[in-house]
Amino acid sequence: MFQKLMQFMFGRRGNDELNICLIVVALILGFLNIFFRVFGLFLIYRIIYLVQLLLIVLFFVRFLSKNIAQRQKENDAFLRFLAKFKKSNKDDYNTVYSNDPVKKNKNYKYFKCPNCTAKLRVPKGKGKITITCPKCRTSFKGRS
Ligand SMILES: [Zn+2]
Known part of the structure; x- marks a missing residue:
């Protein structure tokens, strides 16, 4: 089911590095949240759940958007941010x-x-x- 979802998402216009990052972060947060729930940290759980929802909403807004130029701009900004982060990496x-x-x-x-x-x-x-x-x-x- 997950693989089918990925297949559906990839190779479509409007799906770019930023969107992949959004969905990956959402998935990681969802995974982390299992632990917060198990340990009874419900406040953190709720906050992360909200962030996760926001990421998924953002993902679909960008994914279904017809304004490709604007999405491209956002993705470029995101890639520039990543490049900066990479440069400051002491490794x-x-x-x-x-x-x-x-x-x-x-x-x-x-x-x-x-x-x-x-x-x-x-x-x-x-x-x-x-x-x-x-x-x-x-x-x-x-x-x-
Ligand atoms: Zn070389």
């Missing part, structure tokens, strides 16, 4: 090319870009990080 390290594998520095860990196979270098000991290839802008996860 994203600037990577440096290393063309000489012999001169490996032990303070760095070396990765190969899965897209263009460029050699990338990141500082060691940072844990799980997101590496962005400076050549092709591909992001992938790694452990340094």
